[in-house]
Amino acid sequence: xxxxxxxxxxxxxxxxxxxxxxxxxxxxxxxxxxxxxxxxxxxxxxxxxxxxxxxxxxxxxxxxxxxxxxxxxxxxxxxxxxxxxxxxxxxxxxxxxxxxxxxxxxxxxxxxxxxxxxxxxxxxxxxxxxxxxxxxxxxxxxxxxxxxxxxxxxxxxxxxxxxxxxxxxxxxxxxxxxxxxxxxxxxxxxxxxxxxxxxxxxxxxxxxxxxxxxxxxxxxxxxxxxxxxxxxxxxxxxxxxxxxxxxxxxxxxxxxxxxxxxxxxxxxxxxxxxxxxxx
Amino acid sequence: xxxxxxxxxxxxxxxxxxxxxxxxxxxxxxxxxxxxxxxxxxxxxxxxxxxxxxxxxxxxxxxxxxxxxxxxxxxxxxxxxxxxxxxxxxxxxxxxxxxxxxxxxxxxxxxxxxxxxxxxxxxxxxxxxxxxxxxxxxxxxxxxxxxxxxxxxxxxxxxxxxxxxxxxxxxxxxxxxxxxxxxxxxxxxxxxxxxxxxxxxxxxxxxxxxxxxxxxxxxxxxxxxxxxxxxxxxxxxxxxxxxxxxxxxxxxxxxxxxxxxxxxxxxxxxxxxxxxxxxxxxxxxxxxxxxxxxxxxxxxxxxxxxxxxxxxxxxxxxxxxxxxxxxxxxxxxxxxxxxxxxxx
Numbered sequence: 125x126x127x128x129x130x131x132x133x134x135x136x137x138x139x140x141x142x143x144x145x146x147x148x149x150x151x152x153x154x155x156x157x158x159x160x161x162x163x164x165x166x167x168x169x170x171x172x173x174x175x176x177x178x179x180x181x182x183x184x185x186x187x188x189x190x191x192x193x194x195x196x197x198x199x200x201x202x203x204x205x206x207x208x209x210x211x212x213x214x215x216x217x218x219x220x221x222x223x224x225x226x227x228x229x230x231x232x233x234x235x236x237x238x239x240x241x242x243x244x245x246x247x248x249x250x251x252x253x254x255x256x257x258x259x260x261x262x263x264x265x266x267x268x269x270x271x272x273x274x275x276x277x278x279x280x281x282x283x284x285x286x287x288x289x290x291x292x293x294x295x296x297x298x299x300x301x302x303x304x305x306x307x308x309x310x311x312x313x314x315x316x317x318x319x320x321x322x323x324x325x326x327x328x329x330x331x332x333x334x335x336x337x338x339x340x341x342x343x344x345x346x347x348x349x350x351x352x353x354x355x356x357x358x359x360x361x362x363x364x365x366x367x368x369x370x371x372x373x374x375x376x377x378x379x380x381x382x383x384x385x386x387x388x389x390x391x392x393x394x395x396x397x398x399x400x401x402x403x
Numbered sequence: 404x405x406x407x408x409x410x411x412x413x414x415x416x417x418x419x420x421x422x423x424x425x426x427x428x429x430x431x432x433x434x435x436x437x438x439x440x441x442x443x444x445x446x447x448x449x450x451x452x453x454x455x456x457x458x459x460x461x462x463x464x465x466x467x468x469x470x471x472x473x474x475x476x477x478x479x480x481x482x483x484x485x486x487x488x489x490x491x492x493x494x495x496x497x498x499x500x501x502x503x504x505x506x507x508x509x510x511x512x513x514x515x516x517x518x519x520x521x522x523x524x525x526x527x528x529x530x531x532x533x534x535x536x537x538x539x540x541x542x543x544x545x546x547x548x549x550x551x552x553x554x555x556x557x558x559x560x561x562x563x564x565x566x567x568x569x570x571x572x573x574x575x576x577x578x579x580x581x582x583x584x585x586x587x588x589x590x591x592x593x594x595x596x597x598x599x600x601x602x603x604x605x606x607x608x609x610x611x612x613x614x615x616x617x618x619x620x621x622x623x624x625x626x627x628x629x630x631x632x633x634x635x636x637x638x639x640x641x642x643x644x645x646x647x648x649x650x651x652x653x654x655x656x657x658x659x660x661x662x663x664x665x666x667x668x669x670x671x672x673x674x675x676x677x678x679x680x681x682x683x684x685x686x687x688x689x690x691x692x693x694x695x696x697x698x699x700x701x702x703x704x705x706x707x708x709x710x711x712x713x714x715x716x717x718x719x720x721x722x723x724x725x726x727x728x729x730x731x732x733x734x735x736x737x738x739x740x741x742x743x744x745x746x747x
Contacts, residue, residue, distance in 0.1 A: 289498070290517070290521075
């Protein structure tokens with residue numbers, strides 16, 4: 125009896141937590157279809173009008189395009205630098221190795237406002253105009269960590285003798301890369317990349333300090349809400365962003381789970397999610 | 404410095420050049436000397452074991468033969484060909500790794516075919532050869548599984564199959580049974596020995612387990628601190644240990660000093676009686692081990708000896724009552740071996 129009541133209690137608790145996390149989001153999702161431009165409950169009627177308005181607005185389109193470009197570029201940089209750093213840390217012993225590892229992960233623990241301020245100061249100091257590239261650099265600081273963590277976890281979990289085994293069996297360097305290194309690492313890279321993109325796509329604080337005159341999508345929304353304008357349009361955009369963010373994150377989790385590289389069970393969940401900070 | 408005991412007759416010099424010849428091999432990591440000047444000949448078709456404690460240089464020696472380590476000095480010859488500067492992928496050698504190093508994203512059969520695949524052998528032939536080898540290591544029908552779905556013993560055999568499918572003249576095994584439990588390990592010892600005989604190829608086997616080395620090898624080399632202390636057949640090394648280290652590492656260290664002579668006598672060669680001639684002493688400890696009992700005897704003239712006695716007619720109770728008794732220990736002079744050479 126007691127075990128049953130415990131089970132029911134736990135299930136209820138889990139339900140409450142899930143509700144706590146999702147009810148605000150669901151509210152936005154519903155408001156996106158609100159016929160009135162006044163937010164009141166229940167909504168007076170259903171419409172997809174605001175999606176059309178959002179889609180037709182040039183500044184929304186520009187913001188989306190800027191966010192996509194910044195996200196892709198930051199992710200690309202993160203994949204190059206993050207995986208390179210992970211290789212160095214996992215495979216070589218060198219002086220200051222622990223410190224480098226710490227310094228790499230630190231930016232994600234630092235408050236975004238500090239990172240943003242520091243970058244802004246740096247750019248101004250060097251007379252660098254704020255542009256797409258300054259946004260990309262700002263985003264890369266935390267995107268690198270995501271890829272780095274994912275690839276490092278994968279490298280630590282795979283036997284260092286895999287490369288030797290491949291060479292021992294007669295494979296040359298290119299064959300070893302193609303048949304062993306890439307398949308073992310690719311899912312970690314893709315998952316890390318997807319998470320990095322998702323983070324970059326909705327980043328506000330660092331972007332605020334590095335964006336200059338142009339708006340990324342989150343900055344645009346931030347501006348709309350601050351001025352209290354276009355709330356129905358914001359809801360429609362939020363709807364699209366939730367969907368766009370959920371897809372890569374879900375995909376990343378699935379990628380980390382389905383590979384034979386990892387043991388079944390808790391290990392893969394931690395590996396897939398450890399790159400995601402509380403945003 | 405090690406002496407070269409003659410190889411097992413018939414095993415050596417069949418093809419002229421030895422399967423492996425190491426001359427003057429030296430390998431250091433910064434200040435640490437892993438191998439300090441090593442010469443070794445391994446005959447064609449031999450089951451040769453590198454035995455020693457961890458850090459003694461045995462695994463480094465294996466890795467030098469495979470080509471994963473470049474020696475700082477010295478030469479590696481395989482079947483008469485100098486391969487010191489040849490990449491691992493170009494050496495006629497395959498390795499069974501201690502952690503198996505199976506490719507996690509490939510199925511069992513893909514793992515086994517890997518060596519054939521990178522050599523450009525057609526899908527049909529390599530599939531056939533892989534299945535054949537999997538049957539030989541008693542893993543038929545598991546080809547579609549991923550390594551993660553196998554038990555430790557099964558993974559070990561996949562690693563073995565992946566190496567021998569390439570039909571190498573020389574197989575290197577780095578503590579391949581280290582991760583298995585005792586019973587499985589003993590089964591695999593017999594299996595590996597049979598396999599080596601069937602394939603007729605040279606096995607170089609690294610282990611720290613002296614029993615494994617004695618059971619399986621045609622000859623073995625005992626490693627200590629980057630050097631070979633002794634090379635010989637299991638009987639040679641067990642019965643005629645040349646140094647104190649070998650005496651202690653291979654078997655029980657039963658060393659006595661009498662009249663300025665240091666010698667060793669193996670526990671099973673000692674006759675323990677209550678009266679009569681021989682060294683007088685007191686039974687200090689009795690260890691009942693099922694099939695036999697181990698006695699530790701404190702000698703009046705100094706030192707202690709381990710004596711082993713089979714529990715033929717006696718019961719465990721009889722054996723345990725021996726504790727504290729005065730006994731006489733005797734042995735035949737030919738069963739003692741002088742330890743003259745102590746390594747500097």
